[in-house]
Amino acid sequence: MNGLLKYFAKKTVWYLLTLFIAIFLNFLLPRLIPGNPVDVLVSEATGTLTDANAIKQIYDNYMAMFGLDKPLWQQFFIYVGNLFRGNLGLSFSQYPRPVSEIIGSVVHWTLMLQIPAIFVGWFLGNLLGALTAYRKGIFDRVLFPFFLLLSAMPAFGFAISNMYFFAVRSHLFPLGLGYAFDVIPNWRNPVFLLSVLNHYRLPFLTMVLITIGGQSLGMREMSIYELNADYVKYSRLMGIKDNKIVTYVFRNAMLPQITGLALSLGTMIGGNLIAEIVFSYPGLGTTMFTAIRNQDYPLLSGCTLIVTITVLAANFVVDVICGLIDPRIRITQQEES
Numbered sequence: 001m002n003g004l005l006k007y008f009a010k011k012t013v014w015y016l017l018t019l020f021i022a023i024f025l026n027f028l029l030p031r032l033i034p035g036n037p038v039d040v041l042v043s044e045a046t047g048t049l050t051d052a053n054a055i056k057q058i059y060d061n062y063m064a065m066f067g068l069d070k071p072l073w074q075q076f077f078i079y080v081g082n083l084f085r086g087n088l089g090l091s092f093s094q095y096p097r098p099v100s101e102i103i104g105s106v107v108h109w110t111l112m113l114q115i116p117a118i119f120v121g122w123f124l125g126n127l128l129g130a131l132t133a134y135r136k137g138i139f140d141r142v143l144f145p146f147f148l149l150l151s152a153m154p155a156f157g158f159a160i161s162n163m164y165f166f167a168v169r170s171h172l173f174p175l176g177l178g179y180a181f182d183v184i185p186n187w188r189n190p191v192f193l194l195s196v197l198n199h200y201r202l203p204f205l206t207m208v209l210i211t212i213g214g215q216s217l218g219m220r221e222m223s224i225y226e227l228n229a230d231y232v233k234y235s236r237l238m239g240i241k242d243n244k245i246v247t248y249v250f251r252n253a254m255l256p257q258i259t260g261l262a263l264s265l266g267t268m269i270g271g272n273l274i275a276e277i278v279f280s281y282p283g284l285g286t287t288m289f290t291a292i293r294n295q296d297y298p299l300l301s302g303c304t305l306i307v308t309i310t311v312l313a314a315n316f317v318v319d320v321i322c323g324l325i326d327p328r329i330r331i332t333q334q335e336e337s
């Protein structure tokens with residue numbers, strides 16, 4: 001138990017340190033984008049105004065309102081202080097809407113698409129990878145190249161090809177968006193729900209297949225390694241039933257896959273967010289893309305912060321699960337202490 005607590009304490013410290021660095025980069029990187037988004041707001045506010053002093057006064061007011069008239073280090077401490085109060089600022093491109101309100105209106109779209117897609121893809125990928133390793137033969141020769149192709153294809157490229165073949169050419173799926181443009185959004189309206197499900201299918205299928213590719217290859221390699229291990233050969237010589245052996249083999253092969261899920265969550269979510277942009281899905285990906293185009297620092301920082309916290313929390317949960325189910329972690333921590 002002491003080893004396990006030490007393991008959790010180390011993980012907590014490292015994740016808190018990572019979160020602080022992520023918050024710093026989340027603040028800094030959007031501000032390195034060339035240009036000043038306040039110029040757009042000033043041009044919209046002034047319109048045909050020609051008085052230079054009045055325009056400058058409006059510009060200075062906007063700079064002070066968004067805190068851009070202060071040094072960068074001072075802006076960072078104000079940003080961190082606002083985060084502790086749950087204040088993500090006001091959006092430049094959708095002024096005066098708060099960033100928290102904008103993210104709150106789109107984050108559920110991303111969650112209901114990505115979480116099921118990642119877990120369904122992870123489960124199916126591991127299942128198919130284990131089957132290809134165990135069955136071998138024609139089963140492996142057919143599925144292995146398919147898995148290899150899926151793992152090598154970038155998310156945005158796969159999304160574009162799926163949209164072209166299945167939406168543009170075959171008309172099997174809607175072309176994009178989260179629901180039909182002529183439907184009024186109302187979650188209590190069955191017509192709206194059916195439209196959401198109809199537009200949900202192709203992005204979901206795309207993200208599941210992307211996840212299956214890498215997970216199946218990893219599970220296949222680990223299963224082949226475990227099937228050729230000495231304990232498997234010894235167990236067969238001892239007359240232990242093959243079903244019993246396979247249970248231990250795939251349980252041992254699953255441990256690296258759980259760790260691999262934690263390591264690849266950031267890549268999965270990042271790729272899926274890009275796929276959202278391809279499908280014009282009304283989630284965080286499309287919102288981030290709009291924020292980048294409009295140099296909307298607060299909105300971009302808010303979106304990336306939500307993604308960062310989600311990935312770190314998911315990784316921490318997976319690490320905790322690994323510590324609970326893998327006895328080697330507890331033994332290692334006890335030996336170090």
